Amino acid sequence: MSTxxxxxxxxxxxxxxxxxxxxxxxASVRESAAHAREESARVQAQLASMQAxxxxxxxxxxxxxxxLESRTADAATERDELRQKLVEAQAKIEQYRADLDAExxxxxxxxxxxxxxxxxxxxxxxxxxxxxxxxxxxxxxxxGEAERLRRSAEQYAAEVRERAETDAEQALIEAKENAATIxxxxxxDAAARREEAEAYFERQRAMAAExxxxxxxxxxxxxxxxxxxxxxxxxxxxEELRRVTERVSQMRLEGEQERANASSEAAQRLVEAxxxxxxxxxxxxxxxxxxxxESERELAAAMARRDSITSQLSNxxxxxxxxxxxxxxxxxxxxxxxxxxxxxDQVEEAHRETEQAFDAPEDLAAGDAYQQxxxxxxxxxxxxxxxxxxxxxxxTLLSSHGVxxxxxDAERESVH
Numbered sequence: 001m002s003t004x005x006x007x008x009x010x011x012x013x014x015x016x017x018x019x020x021x022x023x024x025x026x027a028s029v030r031e032s033a034a035h036a037r038e039e040s041a042r043v044q045a046q047l048a049s050m051q052a053x054x055x056x057x058x059x060x061x062x063x064x065x066x067x068l069e070s071r072t073a074d075a076a077t078e079r080d081e082l083r084q085k086l087v088e089a090q091a092k093i094e095q096y097r098a099d100l101d102a103e104x105x106x107x108x109x110x111x112x113x114x115x116x117x118x119x120x121x122x123x124x125x126x127x128x129x130x131x132x133x134x135x136x137x138x139x140x141x142x143x144g145e146a147e148r149l150r151r152s153a154e155q156y157a158a159e160v161r162e163r164a165e166t167d168a169e170q171a172l173i174e175a176k177e178n179a180a181t182i183x184x185x186x187x188x189d190a191a192a193r194r195e196e197a198e199a200y201f202e203r204q205r206a207m208a209a210e211x212x213x214x215x216x217x218x219x220x221x222x223x224x225x226x227x228x229x230x231x232x233x234x235x236x237x238x239e240e241l242r243r244v245t246e247r248v249s250q251m252r253l254e255g256e257q258e259r260a261n262a263s264s265e266a267a268q269r270l271v272e273a274x275x276x277x278x279x280x281x282x283x284x285x286x287x288x289x290x291x292x293x294e295s296e297r298e299l300a301a302a303m304a305r306r307d308s309i310t311s312q313l314s315n316x317x318x319x320x321x322x323x324x325x326x327x328x329x330x331x332x333x334x335x336x337x338x339x340x341x342x343x344x345d346q347v348e349e350a351h352r353e354t355e356q357a358f359d360a361p362e363d364l365a366a367g368d369a370y371q372q373x374x375x376x377x378x379x380x381x382x383x384x385x386x387x388x389x390x391x392x393x394x395x396t397l398l399s400s401h402g403v404x405x406x407x408x409d410a411e412r413e414s415v416h
Contacts, residue, residue: 021200025193032186039182046171054165060156 022197025197029186029190029193032189036182036186039178043171043174043176043178050167050171
């Protein structure tokens with residue numbers, strides 16, 4: 001188990017465990033467990049060594065038994081060979097005896113052959129006796145050696161087995177005792193440290209719980225205070241919003257009412273202005289027509305009078321020229337002539353009347369323009385009433401003056 005893993009098992013909270021103490025306790029427990037594991041591994045290694053030694057002893061006993069069996073087999077083989085030789089020698093002897101019995105004796109063959117046969121028989125008997133003795137000796141020796149080897153091997157195997165079992169049992173007992181002691185020590189140490197850690201944990205948890213309770217109480221009080229303040233602020237904002245909404249609604253209703261009243265009044269004033277303007281225009285047209293007729297008549301009379309006076313002046317000048325006064329007669333000289341000054345005054349009066357006749361249509365046109373401006377001004381006022389909250393006021397219809405000027409020119413043209 002790594003240090004990070006051990007540390008991650010304890011959550012760090014407000015006033016929680018001391019990570020250094022917790023890590024030291026866990027390190028001590030891990031060290032005790034490591035010692036116990038090392039001792040157990042050492043005991044297991046000793047047991048494995050003893051088991052290997054026991055297996056080696058068993059293998060050596062098996063080798064001795066194998067060699068004993070091999071020696072026994074070799075002795076048996078050698079005994080069988082000696083028995084085979086003995087059987088062959090006995091067969092030869094029996095053959096010789098049969099030949100002797102058949103021949104009754106070898107005497108008739110001569111002394112030399114008899115000696116040879118006697119020697120052969122004696123040698124065969126000696127060989128048989130020797131072979132039998134050797135076979136018995138070999139058999140006894142092989143049996144004794146085999147028995148000795150078997151007893152020695154069994155005794156050695158028993159001793160080795162007993163010693164190995166004793167050593168193994170003793171090592172196992174010691175290992176178990178050591179392991180039990182180590183485990184007990186580790187368990188007691190771990191239990192003590194666990195109890196100490198649990199007690200420390202309980203103390204820390206109690207302190208943390210108390211601190212958390214204090215924090216929760218403080219947080220709850222602050223939350224309640226903040227909630228009350230927020231609710232009061234929200235209530236004030238809602239009340240202000242309600243007042244503003246009511247004020248806006250009232251202003252909208254008042255504005256709509258004023259707009260409706262203004263529109264109605266403007267429409268009524270427009271109708272009245274149009275009616276008044278229409279009457280004024282009709283009256284002005286009637287007066288203008290009358291004045292134009294009178295002006296034309298007066299103009300015609302003035303023109304005729306001017307022409308007459310001009311003609312009379314021409315006649316006077318002709319008469320003066322006829323009388324020998326010549327063309328060099330000035331106005332002063334003419335004025336000195338009786339009746340000429342009065343005539344001259346009449347000519348000037350005719351000129352003034354003519355000019356007044358020319359000016360009369362202009363005054364009439366100005367009056368017509370004023371009559372035309374009246375409904376347009378009312379229409380402009382109506383438009384001004386219909387525009388709300390700072391809208392641009394339409395331009396006043398001033399073209400009527402130009403129209404009046406045009407009418408004056410037209411009338412002047414008609415007069416001329």
